[in-house]
Amino acid sequence: SQQGEEDPQALSIQEGENATMNCSYKTSINNLQWYRQNSGRGLVHLILIRSNEREKHSGRLRVTLDTSKKSSSLLITASRAADTASYFCATAHFKTIFGAGTRLFVKA
């Protein structure tokens, strides 16, 4: 079964709104990463948060990690149409396991 599972499966918002995606995982991790995938393209690394970190920022991205709840969230602020993509969380323990992804659609 998947180590990381994203929620929601799909999200549709208006440009300018914030988008929040969640990731839950099952076993202990060393770090958690978020990736983005434009349709039919390769995954692009967005941000990594280590297990001893609680929050991390990168531009319009904010990632939180709650190891007690085994969950992480990715917040994209002031979304743009170009943010339309699928977003995956990946947990790293022995091997990297990706979740099924959240498909984000930002309407202009």
Add this chain to the structure above:
Amino acid sequence: DSGVTQTPKHLITATGQRVTLRCSPRSGDLSVYWYQQSLDQGLQFLIQYYNGEERAKGNILERFSAQQFPDLHSELNLSSLELGDSALYFCASSSGEKLYSGNTIYFGEGSWLTVV
């Protein structure tokens, strides 16, 4: 551009056939990963090689095999192809052997395989 190169970008082949997908990792990266992405299965980890040796195995079928060569490029061999093997196959690379240190995985653009 991630620096990971995959060939071919697209291929169409018949059931029962065999294909080879090729991957050149980023310069300096010793780990190569293979993933399969299909509509119904999502992104599935297949196998990882580090400096020529197998390091981790995921949901890779017995009909599939991979190897990493001394120059660090890797090949994924898919044989006795079935319709259900149609998918996007990604190669990725990272500098570390494991992800404990937080090495980022860099993905290629993928090889689209269509089995007809």
